[in-house]
Amino acid sequence: MQEQHIIDLLDTRPLNDLREAELSAINQHTANCPRCLQAFQAAQLSNLLLRSRAELKTEPSAFFKTNLMAAIRDEQVQLGPFSFFRIWREACSLIYSMAALAVIIGGLTLWQLGTNTQNMRFSTTDPMELLVYGMDSASVDLSYGAVLMDLYGTPAENTERNRQEK
Amino acid sequence: MTRIATTTSINLIRHNKRRPESTFTDLTTEENEWLDNTLAILATGKERSIEDHLVAADLADKVLFTLPPDDRLILMLIDVDHAPVKEVAEMTGWSESKVKVKAFRARRRMRQAVEKLLKGAAN
Numbered sequence: 084m085q086e087q088h089i090i091d092l093l094d095t096r097p098l099n100d101l102r103e104a105e106l107s108a109i110n111q112h113t114a115n116c117p118r119c120l121q122a123f124q125a126a127q128l129s130n131l132l133l134r135s136r137a138e139l140k141t142e143p144s145a146f147f148k149t150n151l152m153a154a155i156r157d158e159q160v161q162l163g164p165f166s167f168f169r170i171w172r173e174a175c176s177l178i179y180s181m182a183a184l185a186v187i188i189g190g191l192t193l194w195q196l197g198t199n200t201q202n203m204r205f206s207t208t209d210p211m212e213l214l215v216y217g218m219d220s221a222s223v224d225l226s227y228g229a230v231l232m233d234l235y236g237t238p239a240e241n242t243e244r245n246r247q248e249k
Numbered sequence: 250m251t252r253i254a255t256t257t258s259i260n261l262i263r264h265n266k267r268r269p270e271s272t273f274t275d276l277t278t279e280e281n282e283w284l285d286n287t288l289a290i291l292a293t294g295k296e297r298s299i300e301d302h303l304v305a306a307d308l309a310d311k312v313l314f315t316l317p318p319d320d321r322l323i324l325m326l327i328d329v330d331h332a333p334v335k336e337v338a339e340m341t342g343w344s345e346s347k348v349k350v351k352a353f354r355a356r357r358r359m360r361q362a363v364e365k366l367l368k369g370a371a372n
Contacts (some may be wrong), residue, residue, distance in 0.1 A: 093356070093360065094353050094354075094356040094357045094360065095353060097327065097328040097331075097356075121364060121367075122360060122364065124367070125360045125361075125363040125364040125367060126356075126360050126363075128287060128363045128367070129312070129356075129359045129360050129362075129363045130328070131287065131305065132305055132308055132309035132312060132363070133309060133324060133325070133328055133329050133359075134329065135302050135305030135306045135308075135309055136305075136306050136309035136310065136313065136325075136329065137325070137329040137330070138302060138306070139302070139303070139306040146261075147257065147258070147261060150257050150260075150261065151253065151254055151257045154253045154256065154257050155250070155253055158253055
């Protein structure tokens with residue numbers, strides 16, 4: 084330490100934060116080094132000046148307050164779209180899960196509707212209903228006259244003849 | 250909020266630029282006397298009067314105005330208010346290592362300014 088200059092040590096930390104060992108090393112070195120002594124005295128003085136400055140409390144000027152408020156307003160204006168983005172970022176997982184739930188519920192509803200129609204279609208045992216729905220296997224081969232015959236019990240020819248007589 | 254206040258302060262300080270050389274020649278008689286006596290005061294460690302404090306505060310302002318705004322801010326925050334480096338980094342938006350480097354350079358510039366002042370007072 085005796086050979087090394089202590090100027091760097093003076094600038095590394097505030098003078099008040101230097102340890103006892105460091106201060107004694109500085110004192111030992113400055114006893115023989117006028118350059119470092121001058122630097123040490125200047126460091127002590129600057130420390131004293133800063134402390135004196137800190138003890139003097141000063142209120143910020145009105146101009147500073149105006150500038151500060153303007154800067155805060157600018158910052159808030161700039162943050163506008165970002166705040167929306169932040170809200171979206173926070174809520175997007177919830178929105179996605181809700182959309183997925185809606186799709187699942189819609190799908191289940193459609194599936195349920197399809198199942199009900201199928202059940203209804205095959206639940207009937209009335210031959211007339213089967214005929215109307217076209218589910219009767221025999222209806223495929225039935226002619227128009229046969230259908231009328233089934234419905235009204237009158238031959239189709241008679242109906243035609245009656246119409247002609249009228 | 251703190252960062253906005255800090256940035257506004259720096260901008261105001263930058264706006265009121267002052268040159269180092271002009272301030273050193275403007276020392277008052279009291280300030281010159283204070284400088285002459287200060288080394289003795291430091292050596293003896295005796296209590297200073299209120300007038301001494303005021304003169305020292307004025308002189309501190311003059312020396313601080315010779316430094317760049319960033320240096321002034323760092324010195325006031327770290328060396329005077331004893332703010333942690335991490336807190337200063339959050340306030341200014343600089344990295345912690347940058348704050349440390351700036352503090353080192355600010356102390357050096359402040360010390361060199363005071364040395365210049367002492368040499369001026371001696372001559």
